[in-house]
Amino acid sequence: NAGVTQTPKFQVLKTGQSMTLQCAQDMNHNSMYWYRQDPGMGLRLIYYSASEGTTDKGEVPNGYNVSRLNKREFSLRLESAAPSQTSVYFCASIPGAFNYGYTFGSGTRLTVV
Amino acid sequence: AQTVTQSQPEMSVQEAETVTLSCTYDTSESDYYLFWYKQPPSRQMILVIRQEAYKQQNATENRFSVNFQKAAKSFSLKISDSQLGDAAMYFCAYRSFDFQGAQKLVFGQGTRLTINP
Numbered sequence: 001n002a003g004v005t006q007t008p009k010f011q012v013l014k015t016g017q018s019m020t021l022q023c024a025q026d027m028n029h030n031s032m033y034w035y036r037q038d039p040g041m042g043l044r045l046i047y048y049s050a051s052e053g054t055t056d057k058g059e060v061p062n063g064y065n066v067s068r069l070n071k072r073e074f075s076l077r078l079e080s081a082a083p084s085q086t087s088v089y090f091c092a093s094i095p096g097a098f099n100y101g102y103t104f105g106s107g108t109r110l111t112v113v
Numbered sequence: 114a115q116t117v118t119q120s121q122p123e124m125s126v127q128e129a130e131t132v133t134l135s136c137t138y139d140t141s142e143s144d145y146y147l148f149w150y151k152q153p154p155s156r157q158m159i160l161v162i163r164q165e166a167y168k169q170q171n172a173t174e175n176r177f178s179v180n181f182q183k184a185a186k187s188f189s190l191k192i193s194d195s196q197l198g199d200a201a202m203y204f205c206a207y208r209s210f211d212f213q214g215a216q217k218l219v220f221g222q223g224t225r226l227t228i229n230p
Binding site: 031033035040041042043044045048050054056058088090092094100101102104106107 | 155208211215219223
């Protein structure tokens, strides 16, 4: 089925470990986003990529890096995981700047111990 | 920067009754989009309804409707004839643009809605 695919769905990391969350969409969307969801705080934007070859910081970028590998893929990397990064991470995409039809992935639940 | 505030962390309603979820936002823009998203326990984000600020008429989608008060910067969601399947976390969101014209969604804190049978 067409949509946004996130891997993995669950992950437990030890403090200081690194990992990359993968996101891929097969809808030929231009813009892609990474959000984190924490209780009582809604979804907060970490990084986004308006188009292939561009990335920009969102509201909470510290401790993360991103790569827009190609038009389909947008990965999020934690270089040295911290307990404060325990969260549910969502990837999303939209066709372009003038659309509002966001498609979200199913999320990755990450626990840092 | 735009902000979105949902002041009700939790709400509950009896099945078949009507419930209203509140949302306020802050912006200096005159034209924008507002959204309500539903997140059931599956974690899937589902678009419920959208409102374009330049339209004075309140948006309606079946049992879901909004009360959009532009001057007051208020955007509440009314769910009529509540059903058990409406139980979920509901997020209000505002579509903003950065200086390069790229868009992004700004979310409120969410309201967890419980439906009592």
